[in-house]
Amino acid sequence: MGNSQIEESYGHKARIQLSFSSYMRLSLFISVTFALTMTLVLNLLAQSETASRINVDSLNQWITLYTFLGFLLFNLASAALSYVAYRAWCQQQHGLKMTGKFALQIDDN
Numbered sequence: 001m002g003n004s005q006i007e008e009s010y011g012h013k014a015r016i017q018l019s020f021s022s023y024m025r026l027s028l029f030i031s032v033t034f035a036l037t038m039t040l041v042l043n044l045l046a047q048s049e050t051a052s053r054i055n056v057d058s059l060n061q062w063i064t065l066y067t068f069l070g071f072l073l074f075n076l077a078s079a080a081l082s083y084v085a086y087r088a089w090c091q092q093q094h095g096l097k098m099t100g101k102f103a104l105q106i107d108d109n
Contacts, residue, residue, distance in 0.1 A: 005105070006103050006104070006105050010101050012099070012102065013097060013098070013099050014095075014097075014098055014099075014102050015093075015094055015095030015096065015097050015098075016095050016096055016098055017087070017090040017091070017095045017096060018086075018096075020083055023079065023083050023086065024076070024079060024080065024083075027075065027076060027079030027080075028076065030075070031071070031072050031075035031076055031079070032072060034071060034075060035067070035068045035069075035071035035072040035075070036068065038067060038068075038071050039063065039064055039067045039068045039071070042063050042067055043063055043064060
């Protein structure tokens with residue numbers, strides 16, 4: 001097993017192009033966060049407007065399960081489809097220009 005060294009650089013600009021798996025991992029993080037937020041918001045809205053004819057337990061279960069899964073699956077499908085445009089744009093622009101904290105792993109083989 002070779003030694004690997006990580007060099008961090010702060011406040012610099014870099015051009016990057018994410019692989020499909022990295023792009024989808026980032027999209028998964030964003031999608032889960034968005035789906036959880038929307039599920040919580042809709043649950044709070046449903047609890048504030050209870051009526052005598054509505055089975056609140058059934059409604060909360062439906063909102064929690066289907067809203068979370070719907071937002072998550074829709075966002076991930078959108079990310080997978082948008083990767084084609086992202087990759088083409090990055091190839092034309094020689095990467096996506098970003099600023100921030102970057103850590104480069106240098107393998108000593």
